[in-house]
Structure formats: structure tokens, C-alpha cells
Amino acid sequence: DAKTTQPTSMDCAEGRAANLPCNHSTISGNEYVYWYRQIHSQGPQYIIHGLKNNETNEMASLIITEDRKSSTLILPHATLRDTAVYYCIVKSGNQFYFGTGTSLTVIP
């Protein structure tokens, strides 16, 4: 089963881009990378997902390396409301494995 490795915590200045890295070196060719975030103790919120091409939506961009062993979530202009735990997830079979995520703190 593909698992992910993320830094435990990161800080980012308000208004700057937040770049959150994720390693998934055992990912298989047909497994997607998903990103979710969890604010306080609320239910996780979907952000974005991708297979091998870079993806962008209204919330973020996802950059996946060519060998697919790592990816980066980019929040282009971080706000205080982006302070949360960010989970990089590889869907393995029918299951999402969440890991412990990166705690992002956006600093005023």
C-alpha cells in the first residue's frame, strides 16, 4: 500500500505562497494523489487531486513530479483561514490512508 511522508509542521507568511511537500515513493501507476485539509476539529475538506499531470482549481495547485514519487500542494496567497492540518493521501485500492499530515500556520 502506498503511504505518504509529510513534514510535521510549517509556517507561512500571510499573502505569500504556501508550498506543502509530500513524498509517496511507493505509489503505483494508477493511484491518485489527493489533498485534504482539516481546520480545528472539523471534518476534512477536499482540496484537489491528480494522477500525473499538474492540476489547478480555485483553492490550490498540485504539482506532481514526473516520476510521481512526490508532489507539492501550492496555496498561492495564503490567508489566516488557511491555517489547518493538510493531508496528502494516496488512494490505495478502495481506501484512503490519511497519515498525520502537515500542520500549516499562516502568520500575520
Add this chain to the structure above:
Amino acid sequence: NAGVTQTPKFQVLKTGQSMTLQCAQDMNHNSMYWYRQDPGMGLRLIYYSASEGTTDKGEVPNGYNVSRLNKREFSLRLESAAPSQTSVYFCASSDLLGGEAFFGQGTRLTVV
């Protein structure tokens, strides 16, 4: 649209008591999931249901049972609660198995 609704939001049980956590979604999703989250940890999958009438074990199924009552509802039952089951429980649903999942707001369960 309410999305995914979980009841109750909070519950305190005594060791050995039983209870059922309820989850309902109004998005006509085929797949539903139950996760637990312990302090400082990510979410761990307990059980999931790919479609109405089917259920499968996740990472940590011991001590739990589930029922996919119909397409909308997926319940989680603790037959004999233990302190190790103190956790926050999240229900989720998705349109395609493993597709984008939508989560409820959680049930905070304490077993004393």
C-alpha cells in the same frame, strides 16, 4: 443540501455499553465510510461501503459493526464500548469509490 449529517455530535458511554452512531448523506452518493481520529493522529478507516448492500473492513475494524441501511444511511455500532474507543468519529461519502469524499462534522465519543 445538508451534505453528510452525523448524530449524535457528542456522547459519553460507560465501559461495556453499546451504541450506534448514525450517518446520512443527501448527495445520492454510492460509497460511504467511517473513520476514527485520535489525538495527534490522522484519520484511520474503520469500515466502508462501496454501494448499498455491501460493507468491507478498513484498517481498524475490531470492536465495530456497520450497517448500510439504504443508499443514504450508514451506521456504526459499538457492541461493548471500551476506553480505547474514545475518539472522534467521522463519516464520509463519495460518488465513486475512492473519489472526492465529503465528511460530516464528527461525533466526539468518550468511553469511561
